[in-house]
Every structure is written in structure tokens, then in C-alpha cells.
Amino acid sequence: MPKTREDRVNTVMGGGGHVVILGAGASIAATRRNPLSNGKVLPSMDNFIEVVGLTDIADKLSTNLKAKNFEQLYSNLHKDNPNSKEIVEIEKRVHAYFKDMKLPDEPTIYDYLVLSLRPKDLIATFNWDPFLYQAFVRNGDKAKMPFLSFLHGNVAIGYSAEEKRCGPAGWYSKATKNYFEPTRLLYPVEQKNYTDDEFISTEWKRVKAWLNSESTKRVTIFGYGAPATDVEAVTLLNEAWGTSDDRNMEQFEIIDIRPEEEVRNQWDTFIHSHHYDYATDYFSSSLAANPRRTSESYFQHIEPLTPDEAFSASNPVPKTFKTLQELWDWHQELVDAERAWEVEHGEQ
Template sequence: MTREEGIKKTYPGVSHVVILGAGASIATTIRNPEKSGKELPSMNNFIDVVGLDDIIETLPDEVQDDNFEKLYSNLHGQNPESEEILEIQRRVRDYFSDMELPEEPTIYDYLILSLRPKDFIATFNWDPFLYQAFCRNVDKAPMPHICFLHGNVAIGYSKADDKTGPSGMYSKRTGNQFKPTQLLYPVAEKNYNSNQFISREWNSFRTRLESDGTKRVTIFGYGAPDTDVEAIDIMREAWGGSDERNMEQFELLDIREREELRETWDDFIHTHHFDYGKSFFDSILAKFPRRTGERYMHQFLPTTPAEAFQEPFPVPQDVDTLEELWDWYEPLFKVERA
């Protein structure tokens, strides 16, 4: 199957789920720095980067920990309404809220354009980059669904409407405000059912993982840390055992080594049904944008192996503007519109 034939062939129903961790946003800013040069922290350098040192150094030894999430959990356990807790929450939100994508195309622009409405992105990240990429590309083509598993500085929620929207803005239909979503949770008490917004997002994510139509899963920069035990348990229950999902394909994108990642996600992967890369541009998303479901289905067509092979049409990495990127994707959009 040639490049042109691959672009023109579309199938309904075969869904691709992408799960984003901090590594995905960090990779985005390494390739294209945040507009003002702001650094995106990991949990191991979080305190220094966000500027919490003056608070942390005053805390007693029994709450201290090198990992910020564990430290926060310890502090929250002592007094969830303490001045220190409230100030940490304020500074974290302020640090992430004014982050902005640069003008040129970023990994998140590529990602959002490489998926279709039948596909799904679930992110653990607080930064606004994915939402910003969605907003600046949404008029060019139908977008995938997105859910925010740990809240997000750009996303608000109206409890009365059970709807999400831009944080701080108001619903045109009801006038209710989309209030900022919670970001920080104590490690020992990440009870996602206790928060209506978070419960809603996880239910949506769980439904997609359970679906028989979900045939591809990409884990991008999410290391399944031990602070997310409840999250992994929910994902494992929704996905089922690897023997139950013996035809589905997993993809792992991370700077960590292949075997380390394979061991981390072993419960989800059936035998050899996984791919590995250290960059977004190594992924099936970058090689067969907006056609990853079709690429999956071609292996089951009643053809010879040579006929079933589809020539990749990788995204260009050297474009300077979003307009150039949209022009490159236009042949795929055109087929879908028809």
C-alpha cells in the first residue's frame, strides 16, 4: 500500500488512546522552549524550579522528602488547611498558569493533529500546553477527546452543569463559572471519587480503556510512579489482563531504556505486542498521522504480507510555522471531510 493509498483509506471505530505524563511536556519544552523560557519541573526538582524552598526549609523533619508529592502528602496529613499548604497550592497554580506555547509548531501540535475524534488523550499534566495546542488547531480539523486526570491550570469545572470549560470563564448557556480544578492531592489519599470533576474525567478514561474498539495505546512520558498506585490499579482493571487484550498494541515513548519500560507495563502488554521509542517522532503517531487505526487494521486484511505493508508518511520535522504544518496535513483532512 503506497503513501497515497494509505492516506485515502479510512476505517471507523478503531480507537487510539494516548496517555501523557510529565515527560511528554518536558520533551515538548526541550524541543521548543516555553515562550518566556520558563522551565517545566519534574517531581524530583519541583521544589527548586517552582520556588518553594523558603516554605519547605521551615517544615519539620518528619514531613520532609526528596519527592514533592510525598512531602505534600506528609504535610497535608498534619493539617490540610495550614498556611503552608495554602501557599504551596497558590504558588504551584501561579507558576503553571502563565506558561505559554511558543509560536512555532510543538510536539503537542503534532500530537493533537495526528489523532481524530474517535481517538482519546488522557493527561496527568498540570501545564496548559495541550489545551493551548487544542485551541490553536481546533478550527483546522476535528480533534480527539481530551481528559485531565489530575486537573489542569487551563481547565475549569462547573459542578452545577457538570461541564468543563476555560478556567475562570462562564458558561454561555447557563452563566455558571468554570471554577479552577484541584491540582494537588495527598499521595495516601488520591481518592478520585471524592472530587466530582476528577471522578468524571476518570470515568471517561476508564470507559475508553475498557472499549473493545481501543486497539492502540501510547504511553508518552508517564513512568507510573509509586505515588500513582491508585491510578495504575484503575487502568489495570479497565484494560484487563494482557491475555484478555492479546491483539491490542502498546507503544512506550520515554527516554528510559526499553526493558525498564517493558517491565513497568508488563501487566498491560501481551507478549511482543509493543513498540518503543525515545521521541514522539519515533512513534506510530508520527509515522502514520491520523491513520494509526488503519495501520493496525491492515495486518488483518486478506492479502499477502507484501500487499498488506503500508508505506509510512511521517510528519515533517522542519516546518517553521503552524500554517506550514496545516498545509502538510491538509490531504488527510480532505479525505476525512469527503
């Protein structure tokens, strides 16, 4: 019956699962809190052409191909000629712009995020930037990490068709010497065709399996606005999750700066009754309130075995750490408790 921080730390369970789905808002929040050292900024689809440096290409296009929104412009070009020199150059510049991004040395939201979850959890991202992968790598030897899925490709991730697995983009497998081909980033609006690309199809199969699993009890949508241009993605997520009546005990969470009513309505088909949480920033979310114990918190608050268990304590992570070492030190007792539980239950 956890009622103190110490109880929360030492209460470890084997069940449950948490899926976190990231949109552009997650990376925007991370870079606003901790600006990139090279001064780069994350573009929106409406200022993408200017920020990424595509104005010279866009200005030379015929009127019927031009568009202010980058996704629409790319779609127009692809429909006109998918092999045009403009498309080749755009893809090259987009990849180069995002590949050059690097997390600053201090702890970022992405570092907090990867450390907040465990291998029974999954983080799926729609973002091209390398932040999730960079945080995963630099924190990976401090605790067991969640699984990752890259739903729109990623500049940091490559794929080997021979091995049927991904690795660092542009690297070669140490074991087989096979090349991890950089993943494709751009798709026309009208036909994202997630199932046509082998890598993307694999990533979607993973997130759909996690969402469909009865073990998954929490879903957090962080900064993903479910744009009208991505109807196929939302449909796939909806089909995997099921109807709100199918998931009548699970907890859905939205982290978004937009008004609660707006985002609540947007995700209405995913939410059963009052079973949702809303936060306007990461540090007000379940991930920050009970890092590495989000499932335990769910079971003891949403599905308590006894009435007393409903009053479970939280263990909010401080947001004031200046170094990664401070962040790692704070999480160490959580990791130690997990290792002790694994030894006790023979799950090492």
C-alpha cells in the same frame, strides 16, 4: 491495498480507536524541543520546591514535615493539617507557576499530537501544564480533534458543578453564565481519591471507558513512568484495559527515553506477547508515522484482510516545520480525505 503515501492518505476507516496517555516526560520532551518563550522550565518532583519557588516555605517546616520530594512534602503537610496556611500558599503558588506557561508560536510536539488523532481517539494527561489544552484550541478549527481527559486536574481547565461539564478555568459559560471553577491539582500521596472529586471522577470514567472498549486497538504511553506514588492510577488503568490475554490483538506502544527492557517490564501486564512498539522520541512513534491514520495502519498491518494488506505504507509527518501554517497545510489532504469519507458514509 495501500502501498504508497497517496493510498495511505486516502484510506479512511470508521472503526478502531487510539488512546494516548501522557506523563511528565511528554511535556519535558516538548519544551526541550521548543523552549518556552518566558524561560520557565518544567520541574521534576525532586527539584519542584526550588524551581516553583517554595523554598522559603519548606525551610520553615519542622523536621518531621520536611522532604526533598515535593509529593512527599505535600503529603506530610496534608496529613498534619490539611487546612494549614502552608498548604493554602503552596497550592496558590503551584497553580500560578503552571498557569503562566505558554507554548511558543512554532509547532511543538503537542501540536503534532493533537493533529495526529481524530474524534474516535482520546488523549489523557496526568500533567498540570496547559500545553495540551493550548494545542487543542489553536489547532481546533483545522481538523476534527480527539477527545481529552485531565486525570490530575489542569491549570487551564475549570469545572462547573451546575452544568456537570468543564470549560476554560476562570471563565463563565456563555449560555448559562455558570462559573468554571479552577480544578484542584494537589492530592496527598497516600490518598489520591480519584473518585471523591466530581471533576476527576468524570475524567477517569472517560479514560476507563475508552480503554475498556473493544474498539480501542492502540494504546500509547508517552513519558509516563507510573511512579510508585501513583499506584491507584496504574491500578485503575490496568483494571480498565484488562489482562494481556484479554487484549491479545491490540497494540501497546511506549515512548520513553529509558531503556526498552526497563519500560517493557514496567508495562508487562498491559502487553500481550510481542504486541508492543518502543520509541525513544515522538517522531519515531506510530503517531508520527501515520498521523490521523493510526487505526487504519493497525488494521492493515496487524489484522490485514488479505496478505498483501500487511505491506501498508506509512506517511511520516516531517518534523522540520517552522510555522503552524506549514503543519496545517501538510495535514489538509488527510482532513479532506476524512471529509470525503464522511460524505460518502453519511457521517457528517
